[in-house]
Amino acid sequence: MRVQIGMSTQQTLLIFLASLALLSAVAFLLGRTKASQARDNGQHMHSQPGEYGQFAAVAVALPALLAGGVLVVLETFGVLELAAGLPAWVGVGAAALGMVYGLRRIEPELRARNQVETVIRWLLIAASLVSILTTLGIVVSILFEAIRFFRLVSLWEFITGTEWSPDAVFAGGQGQFGAVPLFAGTFMITGIAMAVALPIGLLSAIFMSEYASPAVRTAAKPVLEVLAGIPTVVYGFFAAITISPYVVALAEFIGLDASYKNALAPGVVMGIMIIPIISSLSDDVISAVPNSLREGALALGSTQAETIRHVVVPAALPGIISAALLGVSRALGETMIVVMAASLRPNLTANPLEDMTTVTVRIVDALTGDQAFDSAETLSAFALGLVLFVVTLSLNLVSTVLVRRFRQKYE
């Protein structure tokens, strides 16, 4: 099932593509010449000469790529055993046949433009299938490996077990795969992040859309955008090197004991990362609330704050909730910050000053080690990935539905 990408395969591919390009170019020129000669002889042609050239070029490239591609796919799946380089030769052969066919077909009645555009249309459809295939690939690959994992470990143990110690496999004993401490850590850090991001993000959005002068607004928006553009690995470094020691010092100051890998530091930094998500989406929905609502409330004598709190925010609430859900989904799936600043140790606790681990940390840990690919620990990464995928997908779907409902209301 494996394709060996050796130097020879690469070279064959390059030579094949180069010769294909050359043949197509020749076909284009010949086709165009034939068509323009026919036109010069006074025949009425359906399309422009260049379009006949394109038709000939497509007649060369399409069968060649199809024939070569089908053979490579068949070989990849082990249906056929082929000599090295055979698909390329078959492809070139198909190209030559296509050239003969394409040039012979060039006649005044041939609707070359329509033919070429049908091909283009199919190319576009094929391109849009890639995104479907990506989703399918995610679902299939994760599901497949997760099922292999659940053959080794029962689903029930995975969801309800409170001990996660996959390394025990190497000590000769049985590894424990109870994911509850990982879920707890993930929710703890997500909770801290949202406690930071939601108030700051929402209030910033309110300030920008309700109070700020256009000048402040145009200055503040890019600042928040910069916050969104900082790579997560940078946030992770910042959380681990700068914020974590502050948290420990602060905890010591008020007489508490904090670990250097505490959950608070990555949580707070993750919250800062999520601020722009909340603020920009909330800004959009708050700005979309019609002014008549504000004017109505103000005319009845409410103060500006009361208008915002009792009229504008409730009107924008579905959008705000959907922004919050997207923020939660980002926090759940965030990896680098927790990999760098949170701990590896599964720890079931309610104290954010202790070290805790998350789902994403264990996924990275399981896949960057030296374990064999079918060991239970490696497979557990896919089971965790499946949970993460399902949860974030549901959050996104709910959020999309909310936004859509809300939009319809004012349009």
Next chain:
Amino acid sequence: MENREQAVKRRLTRRHRASRWFRRISGLALLLAVAFLMFFFYDIISTGWSAFRQAEIQVPVSYTEEVMEIPAMAVPEAYEELVSRGWIRLLPRQMRENPDLLGTERREWVVASAPVDQYLKGRYATLDDEQRALVDQLQASDQVRLGFNTGFFTHGDSKIPEISGIWAALVGSILVITVTFLISFPIGVMTAIYLHEFADDNWFTQAIEVNINNLAAVPSIIFGLLGLAIFINFFGLPRSSALVGGLTLALMTLPIIIISTRAALAAVPDSIREAALGVGTSKWRMVRDHVLPLSLPGILTGTIIGIAQAMGETAPLLIVGMIAYIPDAPSSFTEATTVLPAQIFTWAGMPERAYTSRTAAGIIVLLAVLLTLNATAVYLRRRFERRW
């Protein structure tokens, strides 16, 4: 009556006060976000700035026969801990390449060891008193200096902090982004063109659209799992390579490019399409000759933003194995490669303190690249934006 009026007035004052407070608090929230950004940049720059300067030391170097066997013999014993081990290690090779060096003796400026570097920058350094005294003495006679750290930009990764650099990671990032761009840009633009200009509004189109919106919000680490399972385990592409990393990031960037291209296409008014169709152009020609050129700035803006995001991405690349130790810049798409964010991650995990400032310096370079890209995108949008 008097009482009631006073009560209303009191309540009114209270309500106005509450209103003012609400305004202040929401302004404070925005200020907090801005202040955080300032602190963040201050912190990173102050940590990383010093790594752009590197301690160099002038030492007498004697190129004797023994140096070929024991490179450390080239410098006097007192200096042995003060010069970089990375430099010492390269001496035999240097002598093999320049046989004339044999038997000569000269004073040379060489890269100092990390403890000297840290000591000169006023940080904690693992030097004993004697070594400190020597460095102080050398400094007094201008035989130690802090020069611009060119090595940081021209070396690859190293286990010796003072000679480690970002060159290999920069080249790796460029290779990975090339693959990402070559895959995601054409496919993304074609998908958007199909969905916006050609497709009928049926279940198939809607399925693709829902799907794209969801893909845009899938955590990036999931794409790493996909890359591992499909590209590496199923198709057998080489692990850690720029090819696999680029393909994985391409799938991640695709939805961003599709969504922004769709927005750019939607901004072109229908009158232009109708005019083109009205004079008898075919649909594809209308798109190619009229709609696409007009929406190109918007498409490029979205693409640059997507590419910048891919450039800063780490998590999926860790999963497909791009945290290998790469001392030399890769020269092909199938070699083991590292990228800038992954290099930052690796350095951040190093125990030696000298790596901390290098990590921050790497971050400064990465942020400079990303901010330049994003600023270009904003400029493009401002410069070419057309209101119809």
